[in-house]
Amino acid sequence: MRKTLTGLIAAAMTAALGTFALHAEPLAYPQKVVTLVTHSSPGGGSDVFLRELSKYLGKYIAATFVVENVQGGSGAKAVARVAAAPADGSVFYATTPTYIYTSLLSKPSATYKDLEPLVNMFADSEVIYTRADGPYKTLKDVIDKAKSERGRWGASNPASLERQAAEQLKRAAGVNAAIVTHEGGGDMMLNVLNGTLDIGIGEIQELRSQIEAGKVRLLATFNPQRIPEKPDVPTVKESGYDVSLVKFRGLAGPKGLPDDVTKVWDTAVKAVLEDPEYKKRYTEEVLVANFIPHAEYPAFITNFADTTEAFLKETGAVK
Missing domain, CATH: 3.40.190.10 (Periplasmic binding protein-like II)
Structure with a gap:
């Protein structure tokens, strides 16, 4: 009985905290308007990701969010746009493996090394x-x-x-x-x-x-396993071809982001990923939450870039 009562109290407290988090005031933020930049054309993966995300971020960060499409150079123009912006939390770039590949396969004016990884949100099929x-x-x-x-x-x-x-x-x-x-x-x-x-x-x-x-x-x-929401779709590996890949989705900003910006995003992204309405939406889009905080995201990006560069050298794509 005591264990049952303790469990009920813990469950009630968890529910209360969750309700509080959903109805708390948005976190104070140093910028009134935040521009989310993508290299995607309208309707592309990163464009859809940012536009859907921007509908919910205002509940957790006290700012207005706008999406800007900067096409050209396989993402090079978008990376350069963000790299040249002030490091004040007003401009971010939607990170995907594209900005790594573009940096390694060409000689853009700004590369992934010129941006500061902010936070990762999803693994994408x-x-x-x-x-x-x-x-x-x-x-x-x-x-x-x-x-x-x-x-x-x-x-x-x-x-x-x-x-x-x-x-x-x-x-x-x-x-x-x-x-x-x-x-x-x-x-x-x-x-x-x-x-x-x-x-x-x-x-x-x-x-x-x-x-x-x-x-x-x-x-x-290309997932290592079948997509739970699409169980009838086989993996490439199951089909007889030994290839497995998963895409990451997050945000990066100009180098030198201040702590008062990165801490807000760490807190807000964790909350928005648990938002019931947004969770329903991104689950429908077959996105899997994969939160990586600011303290760990740079190492993740560096490791991905090193692994990618090794593959490209092995296949002769780069020297």
């Missing part, structure tokens, strides 16, 4: 998709086409995890499909739907409306 009324029912169908007629595969931009996923799949399957790159996932999806591309590689969040409309068929995921 990469999927292979095709038009629902097309000839491809399985990933094997796509590979067979690539063996006989080469084929055309889409990736969001030249220096993206999607592009590297396509290259790794080509290598694992022993085919030489043409990889057609775009400045954003929205543009690529149009070319999949009109039949210009056999497949595209992207995130479910940018495909959701087309999936619900029955316009797109998911063929496989």
Whole structure:
């Protein structure tokens, strides 16, 4: 009885604290307006991520959030825009593996090393998709086409995890499909739907409306395991090709972010990830919460960059 009573009290206190957190005043912040920059075109993965996130951040941080699309150079222009901004908490960049790949595969004016990782929020599933009324029912169908007629595969931009996923799949399957790159996932999806591309590689969040409309068929995921919300979609590895990748999503700012900014974001991001409304939304988008605080995020990014550079050197992409 005593254990039961203790458990009930603990549960009640947890619920009370949760209710308090949801209804507490937004945290004071040194900026009234915060610009969230992405290299994605409207409708692309990072664009969708930021626009959805911005609907909820105001409940936890006392500021207005706006999204700015800075396209060009496979993310190089967006990184340069943020690197040159004041380190006062007014401008941040949506981090994905793209800003690592762009830094390693080209010589941009600013690289990932010129930004300060702020916080990570999600792990994102990469999927292979095709038009629902097309000839491809399985990933094997796509590979067979690539063996006989080469084929055309889409990736969001030249220096993206999607592009590297396509290259790794080509290598694992022993085919030489043409990889057609775009400045954003929205543009690529149009070319999949009109039949210009056999497949595209992207995130479910940018495909959701087309999936619900029955316009797109998911063929496989690069996740190590099947996506819980899409249990019928096999992994690439299950399909016979030894490739597994997961995308990270977070934020970075100019170098030298002050403590009063980073502490607010650490607290607010933990809270927003537990927000019931936002949690419902990002779960529908098949995003998995993966909170990495400011103190740990730089090491995570450095490790990812080092691992990526080693792979690119092994494959001859960089020297």
